Amino acid sequence: MSAITRTVSILGVTGSIGRSTVDVIEQARAQGGAISVEAITAGQNIAALAEACRRLRPRFAAVADAAQINEVRAALSGLDVEVGAGASALEEAGARPADWVMSAIVGAAGLAPTLAAVRRGAAVAIANKECLICAGPLMLRAAAESGAKLLPVDSEHNAIFQVLTHPAHVERLTLTASGGPFRTWTLEAMAAARPDQAVAHPNWSMGAKISVDSATLMNKGLELIEASYLFEMPEERIGVLIHPQSIVHSLVHYEDGSVLGQLSSPDMRTPIAHALAWPERIAVSTNRLDLAEIGGLTFAQPDLRRFPALGLAREALRAGPARVAALSAANEIAVEAFLGGRIRFLDISRIVEEAMAALEGTEAGLIAKTPSSFGEVAAVDQAAREAARRIAGSLAAA
Ligand SMILES: NC(=O)c1ccc[n+]([C@@H]2O[C@H](COP(=O)([O-])OP(=O)(O)OC[C@H]3O[C@@H](n4cnc5c(N)ncnc54)[C@H](OP(=O)(O)O)[C@@H]3O)[C@@H](O)[C@H]2O)c1
Structure with a gap:
């Protein structure tokens, strides 16, 4: 110890x-x-x-x-x-x-x-x-x-950080995602989902905003962007796999065919302890992983039709940092409106998508260029929040 x-x-x-x-x-x-x-x-x-x-x-x-x-x-x-x-x-x-x-x-x-x-x-x-x-x-x-x-x-990025021993030899990364509370729901059921259902995450106990982001899969979209920035990996080399057990926290695929992952029970005290002790390790009491008790680990492709937020995040990452900042700001407003009971669950991704389209019409210059100062970031953030508020307001009134 x-x-x-x-x-x-x-x-x-x-x-x-x-x-x-x-x-x-x-x-x-x-x-x-x-x-x-x-x-x-x-x-x-x-x-x-x-x-x-x-x-x-x-x-x-x-x-x-x-x-x-x-x-x-x-x-x-x-x-x-x-x-x-x-x-x-x-x-x-x-x-x-x-x-x-x-x-x-x-x-x-x-x-x-x-x-x-x-x-x-x-x-x-x-x-x-x-x-x-x-x-x-x-x-x-x-x-x-x-x-x-x-x-x-973030457990996924901490997992990658732990096994990223040879960054120059990485072929691609895979982020795992639990799929959230609506993983198996139909679109019709998701349309009527309430805030209390959206924050009831099956594996993790988290704050309200990230819980809703997990339910839309925007959280995985934001994590994709985070991984691209932190590990200097282009969007097309980062995959997402639905893994409902939340045991394998992410994977690094090396060019010799090796795939390294980090496994642990879903408990944020593990990555927090890793970050606190880094570059050492400390003991921390958590639910220990018992794979025999879990029995099976499963993986599947995400369904972009029911979870369009993931596709919106990929588009933003391809478009550049201003679009990424705008996406995240618009999402914050949409999640707030959903938690406040003013819009429906599927409206969250719709507001983000429409806010991006609105900005491309009115603020094309602002969101096309890479912000060169924190002042420019603030301007993008504000424009995206205003667009999202306007759209949320019209959806609430409809
Ligand atoms: N929870 C997880 O398992 C998890 C996992 C990975 C990443 N994250 C990320 O970690 C961050 C925190 O998540 P969380 O689940 O801990 O959220 P949370 O439970 O909602 O806690 C948010 C914290 O931020 C404070 N806060 C809220 N609005 C603020 C404002 N305008 N100015 C200053 N402080 C403010 C809150 O203070 P009050 O309590 O006083 O409101 C609270 O201390 C998020 O970005 C999330 O994506 C969380």
């Missing part, structure tokens, strides 16, 4: 990944790991932030909404912690001197604090795929300039 020494920050400590990270840190501390916590952040769940402060004893804690500053101060009074609120406080959390930062805010809201950590050369564990997707090439350039190490936490 090896003990690690780290100063860490957790962006999005109150979410599903954030809570699992706290658990892994506590397990590492129990093994003698010297882990101090610099900063933690939440969106608006102040009670959960206070609980995380009591467990982790961070030096700084922040929430997203500046208007909540007095409420946060009151909730954290008596704890020896500096308090912040608002966008600049979240960014400060990423900028403070932790050598390892978990990026686990959901959506593009995580971009600025994650970038702050990347710019000062930290090891950044990337769970928040949207921040990488909306600004991929710029984020990778920032990491190259600062020497930051991006550690993939």
